[in-house]
Amino acid sequence: MERTLVIIKPEAVRKKLVGKIISIYEDNRLEIIHAHRVLATSDVLKLHYQDLITKPFFEELVSYMSSSECVVLILEGEHVVETVRKINGATDPGKADPGTIRYMYGETLQVNAVHGSESVEKADLEIEIWRDLIRYEKGSKR
Numbered sequence: 008m009e010r011t012l013v014i015i016k017p018e019a020v021r022k023k024l025v026g027k028i029i030s031i032y033e034d035n036r037l038e039i040i041h042a043h044r045v046l047a048t049s050d051v052l053k054l055h056y057q058d059l060i061t062k063p064f065f066e067e068l069v070s071y072m073s074s075s076e077c078v079v080l081i082l083e084g085e086h087v088v089e090t091v092r093k094i095n096g097a098t099d100p101g102k103a104d105p106g107t108i109r110y111m112y113g114e115t116l117q118v119n120a121v122h123g124s125e126s127v128e129k130a131d132l133e134i135e136i137w138r139d140l141i142r143y144e145k146g147s148k149r
């Protein structure tokens with residue numbers, strides 16, 4: 008079954024939006040198979056955002072994402088990668104469609120409430136990158 012990695016970003020956790028955000032995924036019939044609240048390390052974030060390493064905002068992004076704890080979720084379901092991207096909305100909350108998580112809870116391009124993997128391949132890679140930090144067991148059927 009397809010899986011994806013979601014990060015409820017620091018500001019959304021600080022604002023106690025975790026329950027509301029998880030409910031949106033569940034209301035869309037997606038299954039939360041793992042959830043872990045953790046302070047991200049810069050090592051994991053640099054791997055997670057490795058494709059953005061040349062961007063001018065990279066250091067600020069890593070620093071924001073480790074500014075306080077986030078909640079990392081693994082979701083499972085048919086077409087879960089694409090479904091989560093749709094539910095999350097456009098990267099820029101100002102351009103996100105009404106009803107999406109980023110429209111409702113995002114603040115800025117950087118402080119945009121949630122992360123969702125971009126493709127099935129990236130989802131598998133991200134799950135490996137975060138696995139130890141979020142204590143998601145290897146070989147777990149789930």
Ligand code: DAT
Pocket residue numbers: 059064068097098116117118119122123125
């Ligand atoms: P997404 O999170 O929608 O996959 P992305 O992969 O292009 O978007 O960028 C990853 C994160 O980096 C994004 O959620 C917020 C931040 N970001 C992207 N573009 C940015 C920019 N121009 N200025 C500041 N932060 C940016």
Ligand code: MG
Pocket residue numbers: 125
């Ligand atoms: Mg991305």
